[in-house]
């Protein structure tokens with residue numbers, strides 16, 4: 697795992713955007729795995745700038761998002777469908793049919809998870825997967841557990857994650873307690889991985905991820921076993 701320390705959130709966002717841009721330039725038909733949350737917001741703005749400047753081209757890019765809340769409509773302002781349109785997709789020339797995000801509005805989650813895995817396989821897998829990390833060490837919505845999860849599945853969110861994400865929802869609004877998330881095995885199939893983390897509240901999780909024994913209690917620690925994992929962070 698290569699750790700790249702940056703001195704600011706801006707530097708982190710720019711370096712991460714260039715990292716993704718390099719992949720897109722190397723292979724204009726790349727399959728990119730995208731993540732949501734507050735950390736990648738500025739990285740997506742940087743990608744928009746590179747796209748408007750003609751440096752990168754999304755016309756042949758395919759994307760797969762890591763996860764989506766279960767029980768939210770796709771146009772709900774807190775859904776990850778909405779987030780991705782808002783932060784990135786509406787500004788770039790990606791084909792809507794090349795965008796893949798788990799459908800959290802479905803009544804048949806198991807079928808949706810199967811469909812998602814099949815789409816991933818058909819696309820030939822993810823070339824570069826972007827990840828954030830939770831304070832509890834989660835990646836995607838793979839929460840600390842007794843074992844590493846496998847494929848895309850319906851998962852329960854932990855109290856820690858619910859608390860961390862509650863700020864995005866209105867005070868009187870019910871927050872989803874479940875999500876559809878790529879599993880650890882699915883994530884590990886990506887040919888390369890870029891994890892970004894910003895701020896002091898991620899320091900402990902980063903330390904456990906990179907410097908302590910691999911354990912499903914810190915799901916991100918599994919990245920120690922990935923051959924091409926890069927971490928860009930600032931404190």
Ligand code: PGA
Nearest residue numbers: 733734735736828829830
């Ligand atoms: P954050 O979330 O970017 O909002 O901190 C990251 C995550 O939970 O994976």
